[in-house]
Amino acid sequence: MIIVCQKCRTRFHLDDDATDKSSFVARCTVCGHLFSAYKPNRVQEITFLDLEKTRRDDASDHVMTISNRKGGVAKTTTCLNLGVSLALHNKKVLLVDFDAQANLTLSLGQKKLPTFYDAQKAIGKPLDDFIIATQYPNLWLLPSGRNMVLLNKLYFGAQHFEYMLKDRLRSIKDQFxxxxxxxxxSIEFYTLNALTASNRVLIPCQCDYLSTHGVDQVMRLISLIRKNSNPLIQxxxxxxxxxxxxRSSRLILSKIKDLYQGQTFNTVIEMDGALKDAQILSMPAIHYSRKSVAGTQYIELAKEIISNLDDSVPSVP
Ligand SMILES: Nc1ncnc2c1ncn2[C@@H]1O[C@H](COP(=O)(O)OP(=O)(O)O)[C@@H](O)[C@H]1O
Ligand SMILES: [Mg+2]
Incomplete structure (x- = not known):
């Protein structure tokens, strides 16, 4: 490991085994300064169920990531309300909360449950043991929680880290x-894993200027993923x-439609106060109020997705 004196900036090479502690106090042999030094985290090796099969498998069409590099654009809201709407169409739906903030898990009124991180640590146990039935018919959840941050800390940069989720989902994906x-x-561990496991990406875009940048960044990331690990991703x-x-919302909507022709959903989700009220009660909009505008639009979106499932829409390279 390399440590640097905080006063004279001299660099010292230390043997990795020089100490067991993750932080320690060192004295600089050049200027005599005492300073705190930290041992860099070692990337841990990932245990895969079957990495070779996972890498060869095509990602599945029914696995969809909700992604945008901007926060607050309704990723979690869409995941919950679209999931509930697909479930109302008699589809069996699994929601995977792959965000350490665990907003999706909280939106379903759940907390302090074993997470994907716990599943990864107990690799001998089936993933089924970590999936919970929600209070809504046809809807299941793989919860998130605070320990999910450790996935990024321990494994980001490990060899083939982006296959971890796909590897674990293989055993259960046909149940849904x-x-x-x-x-x-952010991109890092979670989004790269989700995109490697999915053939479909839904990019929520709020009709404001900054969200369009988030869309552009996800599109570029998707074309990288297409080249490297998942050629079928749409x-x-x-x-x-x-x-x-x-007026500006309408303008941005028509510009993005022009820019990404054929790659936008026909259904548009409108601003709806009922969604915020529903969130306070940890409820999906449509269960909170049958008349909710956005709730009804998510039902329409589910219909559109079911009928388009066999479509093959190319993304911008
Ligand atoms: N159609 C909508 N109408 C009104 N508020 C919405 C709508 N969609 C989402 N919101 C609100 O916007 C906020 C951010 O949504 P969220 O889904 O948490 O975004 P993200 O997951 O992208 O960070 C939340 O408070 C949510 O209730
Ligand atoms: Mg979110």
Whole structure:
């Protein structure tokens, strides 16, 4: 390991085994300064169920990641409400909360449950043991929680780390008609894993200027994933929190439709206060109020997705 004196900036090479401690106090032999030094984290080796099979397998069409590099664009809201809507269409749906913030898990009124991290640590146990039935028919959840941050800390940079989720989902994916994966705004461990496991990406885009940048960044990441690990991946943009009265919202919507022709959903989700009220009660919009505008639009979106499942829509390279 390399440690650097914080006063004179001299670099010292130390044997990795010089100490067991993750942090320690060192004295600089050049200027005599005492300073705190930290042992760099070692990337841990990942235990895969069957890495070679996982790498050879095509990702499945019914596995969909919800991703945008911007926060607050309705990724989690879409995952929950689309999941519930697909379930209302008699589809068996698994929601995977792959964001350490665990907002999706909380939105279903769940907390402090074993997570994917716990499943990964107990590799001998089937993933089924970590999936819980929600209070809604046809809807299951693989929960997240605070220890999910450790996945990034321990494994980011490990060899083939991006296959970890796909490897674990292999054993259960055929039990469900849809698997929706909620992701954080950052790329790193979680989004790369989700995109490697999915053939479909839904990109929620709020009709404002900054969200369009988030869309652009995900599109570029998707084309990298297509080249490296998942050649079949396809993406579509979903307009969310649309304010039809706002001229700039309408303008941005039509610009993005022009830019990504054929890659946007017909269904548009409008701004709807009922969604926020429903969230306070940890409820999906449509169960909170049958009249919820956004709730009804998510039902329409589910219909569109079911009928388009066999479509093959190319993404922007
Ligand atoms: N259609 C909508 N109308 C009104 N508020 C919405 C709508 N969609 C999402 N929201 C609100 O926007 C906020 C951010 O949504 P969230 O799904 O948490 O975003 P992300 O997961 O992208 O960070 C939440 O408070 C949510 O209730
Ligand atoms: Mg979220």
């Amino acid at each position: 008609d849809f698997i929706l994966i909620d992701t954080p705004p 993406s579509r943009i979903l307009f969310t929190m649309m304010d039809r009265a706002s």
